[in-house]
Every structure is written in structure tokens, then in C-alpha cells.
Amino acid sequence: MNDQISRSQFWRLTAIGTIGFFAFWYLARVLHFAPPQFLPMPHEVLAKLIDLLYNPFAGYVLGDHMLASLQRFGMGFGLAALVGIPLGLAMGWFRLLDDIVTPLFDGLRFIAPVAWVPFAALWFGTGIGGPTLIIFAGAFPPCLINAYRGARNVDVRFLEAASMLGVGNFRTITEVLFPAAVPSIIAGLRIGAGLGWMSLVGAELIVASSGMGNLIVRAQSAIATDTVMAGMIAIGVVGVVIDVLIRRLERWLLKHRNA
Amino acid sequence: MVGVTTVVVFLVLWYLATTVTGLVNPSRFPRPNEVWAAFSFIQTEGYGNGKLYQHVFHSLQLVAMGFAVAVSVGVPLGLLMGYSRRAEALINPAFLLLRPIPPLAWIPLAIVWLGLDDGSKILVIFVAAFVPSVINSYTGVRNIEAPMMEAARMLGVKGWRMVAEVLVPGSLPMIFTGLRLSLQASWTTLVAAELIGALYGLGSILNQAAQDIYPAMILVAMVLVGLCGAATTWLLGQLENRAMPWRKGRVAA
Amino acid sequence: MATIQFSDVTRVFRRDGKDFLILDGINLTVQDQEFVAIVGPSGCGKTTCMRMAAGLEFPSTGSVKVNNVVVTEPGPDRAVVFQQFALFPWKSVHENIDFGLRSKGLGKHEREKLIAHYIDLMNLKGYESAYPHQLSGGMQQRVAIARAYALNPHVLLMDEPFGALDAQTRVVMQEELVKLARKNPRTVLFITHAVEEAVYLADRVVIMTSRPGKIKEILDVKSVRESEDWDQHSKIEDVMDLESFVHLRTRIWKSLREEHAGTDH
Numbered sequence: 001m002n003d004q005i006s007r008s009q010f011w012r013l014t015a016i017g018t019i020g021f022f023a024f025w026y027l028a029r030v031l032h033f034a035p036p037q038f039l040p041m042p043h044e045v046l047a048k049l050i051d052l053l054y055n056p057f058a059g060y061v062l063g064d065h066m067l068a069s070l071q072r073f074g075m076g077f078g079l080a081a082l083v084g085i086p087l088g089l090a091m092g093w094f095r096l097l098d099d100i101v102t103p104l105f106d107g108l109r110f111i112a113p114v115a116w117v118p119f120a121a122l123w124f125g126t127g128i129g130g131p132t133l134i135i136f137a138g139a140f141p142p143c144l145i146n147a148y149r150g151a152r153n154v155d156v157r158f159l160e161a162a163s164m165l166g167v168g169n170f171r172t173i174t175e176v177l178f179p180a181a182v183p184s185i186i187a188g189l190r191i192g193a194g195l196g197w198m199s200l201v202g203a204e205l206i207v208a209s210s211g212m213g214n215l216i217v218r219a220q221s222a223i224a225t226d227t228v229m230a231g232m233i234a235i236g237v238v239g240v241v242i243d244v245l246i247r248r249l250e251r252w253l254l255k256h257r258n259a
Numbered sequence: 260m261v262g263v264t265t266v267v268v269f270l271v272l273w274y275l276a277t278t279v280t281g282l283v284n285p286s287r288f289p290r291p292n293e294v295w296a297a298f299s300f301i302q303t304e305g306y307g308n309g310k311l312y313q314h315v316f317h318s319l320q321l322v323a324m325g326f327a328v329a330v331s332v333g334v335p336l337g338l339l340m341g342y343s344r345r346a347e348a349l350i351n352p353a354f355l356l357l358r359p360i361p362p363l364a365w366i367p368l369a370i371v372w373l374g375l376d377d378g379s380k381i382l383v384i385f386v387a388a389f390v391p392s393v394i395n396s397y398t399g400v401r402n403i404e405a406p407m408m409e410a411a412r413m414l415g416v417k418g419w420r421m422v423a424e425v426l427v428p429g430s431l432p433m434i435f436t437g438l439r440l441s442l443q444a445s446w447t448t449l450v451a452a453e454l455i456g457a458l459y460g461l462g463s464i465l466n467q468a469a470q471d472i473y474p475a476m477i478l479v480a481m482v483l484v485g486l487c488g489a490a491t492t493w494l495l496g497q498l499e500n501r502a503m504p505w506r507k508g509r510v511a512a
Numbered sequence: 513m514a515t516i517q518f519s520d521v522t523r524v525f526r527r528d529g530k531d532f533l534i535l536d537g538i539n540l541t542v543q544d545q546e547f548v549a550i551v552g553p554s555g556c557g558k559t560t561c562m563r564m565a566a567g568l569e570f571p572s573t574g575s576v577k578v579n580n581v582v583v584t585e586p587g588p589d590r591a592v593v594f595q596q597f598a599l600f601p602w603k604s605v606h607e608n609i610d611f612g613l614r615s616k617g618l619g620k621h622e623r624e625k626l627i628a629h630y631i632d633l634m635n636l637k638g639y640e641s642a643y644p645h646q647l648s649g650g651m652q653q654r655v656a657i658a659r660a661y662a663l664n665p666h667v668l669l670m671d672e673p674f675g676a677l678d679a680q681t682r683v684v685m686q687e688e689l690v691k692l693a694r695k696n697p698r699t700v701l702f703i704t705h706a707v708e709e710a711v712y713l714a715d716r717v718v719i720m721t722s723r724p725g726k727i728k729e730i731l732d733v734k735s736v737r738e739s740e741d742w743d744q745h746s747k748i749e750d751v752m753d754l755e756s757f758v759h760l761r762t763r764i765w766k767s768l769r770e771e772h773a774g775t776d777h
Contacts, residue, residue, distance in 0.1 A: 004344070005344050005345060005348075009345075009348075010344060010348045011348075012348075013345055013348030013349050014348045014349075014351060014352055016349060017348060017349040017350060017351060017352040017353060018352035018353075018356075020349070020352075020353075021352055021353040021356060034372070038371060038372055099265070100265050103263075103265050103266055104265060104266075104269065107266075107485070108485070109485075110446075110484070110485040110486070110488035110489045110492070111481050111482075111484055111485040111488070112446050112447040112450040112451070112484055112488070113447065114363070114447060114450050114451040114454060115450050115454075115462075115465060115480070115481045115484045115485075116481070117454060117465070117469070118465050118466075118468060118469035118477045119288075119474070119477060119481075121469060122287065122469070122472070122474065122477075123287060197361060198361035198362070198363055198364075198447075199363075201361050201363045201364050202363040202447075202451045205363065205366060205367070205451065205455060206451075206454055206455060212364075213363075213364075216364065216367045216368075217366075217367050217455075219367065220367030220368070220370050220371050223371060225368070225371055228367050228368050228371060229368065231364075231367075232360050232364045232365070232368065233360070235360060235361060235364045236359035236360040236361070236364070237359065239359050239360075239361060240359045404596070404598075406594045406595075406596045406597075406598035407598050407600065409566075409568055409586065409592070409594070409598065410592065410594060410598035410599075410600075411600075412568075412585070412586040413566060413568075413586040413587065413588065413590070413591065413592045413612075414588055414611055414612035414615060414659075414663070415586075415587055415588045415612065415615035415616070416611070416612075416615060417615075420614075420615075424600075424603075424611070425600065428600070428602040428603075429600075429602075431602075503602070505601055505602045505603075505643040505645070506645075
């Protein structure tokens, strides 16, 4: 924009920014912004993170908590994609379906996913159904909307060609709309994964006896702040990994299409 | 018209399923009349420490505060990072380190620091609303076309005038996208925070109703959450239309 | 005195670790109130020359001076008219022209007078409160030209200003610009790839080679224009019919064609 700085300058400033962040953190402790049990030092958090890999907290080691979370995430997100994408594509093709579903969808869309927790608990107890419902509530809208938009934005000429060739509805959706909508669908998956992961954490904060959300809320009751922070970091890292994986998928798919 | 029909059909099915046929167990999902009764009850008698308007008002207050602070810090920061590569390099690390942590994951930490009072809720709402504001303002500035920026510099526009008369108006569409996302995140986070522990607010109604196993009240609270979210989003949309009067039809040849 | 001086200017562009020589030893002086057009094949660096005079880019070696002062940054003394208009969509026509004037520290009354004058001159009367997207391309470019002229710049830099317009509008704009240039002579550096446009508008035409750009030839149009009295014809098609015009145009075309052949286009 205004200042053009060289590559090396950019990275130097980035390094300063990173060091500055940690320096500020340490400084906050040194200056007693908060008592030690409320604000552990960065290396203490890291140590705790490693410790949690071997020593259980709230019943399980870090790995097992993470596994439980990922299982629930997988179910909820998988369901959201499996229902949302075909439905979105179908809505993009069948006007009537669009007219029927959209009002219902718009009505439910503004309800925050976490608001489903009471019903989830009521219907599924502490089983895996509860968190799955909430993750579904979070991940479903982006999957649906993006598949829908992708289908609607397909170049009309493809559709004209398909109808000229006498291709039926089902094949039009699967062989014309779907491939054309793939970029939009993947974008929807990425957003959905992010929202789903967040909804999972929220659900586990309230109605779970294992998992990352449960881990940090138990740590909070015990005022084990280093564990809370370690948990937050682990949650963040896995969230990034999921996002990166989906981006990889996106790149692989795009390469495939242009080949 | 199909829309209205769908809603009506849905309501009828709901009534049939719960009341007439008893297909759905009322302890699992409330009947329409029960929901209405719960709604009236909370309006007149109150539920969970207060009447309906008190809860709604409290939630709105917290969202407004967290949102306002997040946006007043986030938008200028995003604009700065977009305009100055130096600022971007310095601030990005902190941002990238904190961004992956989902806002809801901040709730336990916020409770440790600020207890179960309003403060911890506002903190979490701030964290949730902050990120989209920054990112979208940043993108907004970066998307201003190069010729326009060059024209501004050519005209001798500097400093505050550059910000107020070029950067902000040029980024306004994206800034509003960010605001909408921030608002959405604010509501989601507030409901979660209140569900975990609060005296007042829509989330606290949900919590209380869940504990009392009062499905009708759960539904009332859920619908209210949706309505508040929709209403505030609508308001933002109105603001958006008014803020950008230059985006209308074609006049001359 | 407003002159533009290119002294031994080269411009090297670095991309992906490789160096590309865009301009190679440009020496050119645009005299006070002279209208110079630069033509050349795509990629020859003619726009880069203008951008260096504007202060948007800088030479790798050599210097670019306006009024004997080395150019270090963009400014209203070197007004630019961009091909893409670069008007601010959130400002009305009036506000767009006013925007640059405000940096010059002029009083409100003075600014209003100037704006009214140029709106009238550029046939924009009645559109003062319109927003850019409500106007056609030609109208928008008129606003951009008004904006540039209103700054009373030492130097006017125009980067293919009519390139984004349709053929008919283009012709109208060329006629208007000629009238304006004769009435308010200024030092102008005009970049175009349309040879006829260059011959019609300019006092001198600079022909550049293909990349790396060097000055191939400079043709004096003004003396021909004056001796053949082109200005008596108000319509552009009448001027373009004249033998003297056609002769110059063809000469430039031939010169450019050699450049195209050389670059394998």
C-alpha cells in the first residue's frame, strides 16, 4: 500500500513482533498484572502441555481427550457434510425444494449452535448423540449454503448442454452441478469445519465427561490455569491442522480437475 | 407464498405430532400450547431470576458492549495492518498465535480471571468479535484498487485525510462483512458463556430450563436467541445501507 | 517553466530472482507547455516513463526531473489521468474534483469557483452530485481530466486516458482534449498506443522500441500542423483526411511495425 518494505525487513519486524508478544507476557507476570496462579509463564504452559501427554487430568491423558473430541467432531461434521452438500445441490436444482427448505433454514439459522445443548442433553443424555447434534448445528449451514451457491452459480451453458443431451435430474446434479460447485463446496467445508470444531468445544464445556472442552472446564474449576492454557493451545493447534488438511484436499482436487 | 405455506405446514405437523397423535413424547419436545404457556409465564411472572425483558435486555447489553469494544479496536487495527506493511509484520505474530484458539475455548480462562460475572462474558465476546473485524478490515484495505490509491497519493492526500476519506470508505463493504461476522460470533459466544453460568440472560434461561427439565421453556429461550440475533443483524443491515449511499442505480450516458 | 527531463534513465525490474530490463537509456526533454505523446508496442515501457515522472515508480539509474527537481514522490504538481479513471466511488463528481483542491490550501470560495469553471469546461454541468458509477466511461474520464486540470499542475501526465472508452466516445474526447489543450496549453506527457490519437493531439511524437525500451525516433508534428493549419478543421475526421496527417501517421505505423516484427508478435 503505502510503505514498500523489503522481504528481509518484513521478516525482521515479524521476529520482533513475535518476541514482543512473549516479552509482554513475561512482563505481565513480572509487573504482577495478575497473581501467578492466574497467569502462568509461557514455558510453564509448554511444560504442562507436555506433561499432559503422559499424566492424566480429569480422567484421561491429553491424547485420549483429543481422541474423544475428534470422534465427536468426525461424526457431527461428517453428518453435516453428508446431509448438507447433497441437499444444497438439490436445492440449487429443484426450485420447489429451495422454496420449501429455505424458510425453515432461515428460521433456524440464527439460533446459536450452543443453544441446542439443553435439547441435546435431554434427547441423548451424555452419549455421543448430544455433541454430534451441536456440531451438526454449527457445521451444517456453511455446507448447505456453499453447496447451494455453487450449484446456482454454474454456467448456464453447461446446464443447457446437459438438457440438450437428455441427461436426467439425478445425473445432472451428480455429474454437472457437483463438479462445477466443488470450489464453493470446499470453501463451505472449511468454514463448516471451523464452526463445527468451535461448537464441539462449546458442547464439551457443558455436557461432556471427556474431551478437550471438558478438560479445560475441569481445569478451570481447579484453577489450574496452566492446564487451561495448555488445553487452549492444543485445541487451537488441532483446529489449524484440520483447516490445513482441508486446504490440501482443495489443492489436490483443483489439480485433478485441471489435469 | 410457498414460504408461508411451508411454515404453516410445519406448525400444523408440529401440533399433530405432539398433541393429537402423541408421536412425540412431550417430555422430549414441547407441544405448541405448552410453549405458549411458558412464554406467557416468563413474560409476566418471570423465570430464573427475572422477567423476560430483563433477560433479553441483559443479553443485549453484554453483546452490545463486547461487540462495540471489539469493533472499535479491531477495525482500526485491521485498517492499519492493511495499509502499513510494517504494522502488519509487527502485529501479525500475536494475531496468528491467538487466532486459532476458538473463542468458546476462552470461556474457562475468562472465568478464572474474571469470575462468573459480566466481565468474563464481555471478555469472551470481545475475543470472538475481534478477529473477524480485523481480518475483514485488513482485506478491505488491501482490496482498494491500486489506481485509486495512486490517485489519492497523486492528489497529495496524506495522514488523517487518507484514512477518513480513502481507506475507510474504500473498505466499508468489507468492514461491514466483518461486522456481520463479529455480531454472529458475539451471540454464539454469549449464549455459551451464559449457559455455563449466569444470573441473567437468555443463556441462563436455557440453563435453568435444562436443569428443571422444562422443554417448553428451552424452546422459548432458543426462539428468543434466534430472534435477537436476527433483529440485531437486521439493524446492522440498515446501518450498512445508510452508510453507503453511493451504491445505487445508473443515471447518465 | 515546467519541463520534464529524462536523463539516461534505465529501469530494471526484478521478479522471481530474475532481472528484466524495461527501459534502456532514455533521454528526453519535454519543453514548457509542450504536448508530447509517446507511442510504442506493448511492454515497451512507455507507461513506466510516465509513472516515473509521476513519482509512482523510480529509475534504476539516471534521473527524472520535473522543473529541474528530481521526482521523489507523487504530488498534485504532476497531475495524472489514469486509464481506469481512478475516481473515488463514494464521492460525487463535485467532491472528486474538490478532493485534490483541498490539499492545496485554497479557500472555499476559490475552490468553488475553480470547480464550477472546470465542470462547465468539461461539459459536466448538471452532474455535480452524481456518483461515478452513475456515469458512463466518457463522463467519468471527463471528471478525471477536470480533476487534474483544476489542480493547475506544472505538468499533466496521461496514461492511455481514452483506452477504456468505446470508439465514438473516444473521438469526442479527443476533440475536446485538443480544444482544451489549445486554450489552456500545459506541459503534457501523453501515453498511447493509438497512433492517430498521438498525431492528432501532440506537438511531438516519441516512438519507442520494443522491450528493452529505447527511443527510436522523435517526430515533430507541430510544425506540420501549423503550416498545414489543421486547427481550422473542427472535426477530427476532416483532419485525419488531410494528406499531411496521413503521411505522418503512416510513417509512424511503419516504424512501429518494424518493432512488432522484431518481437515475434
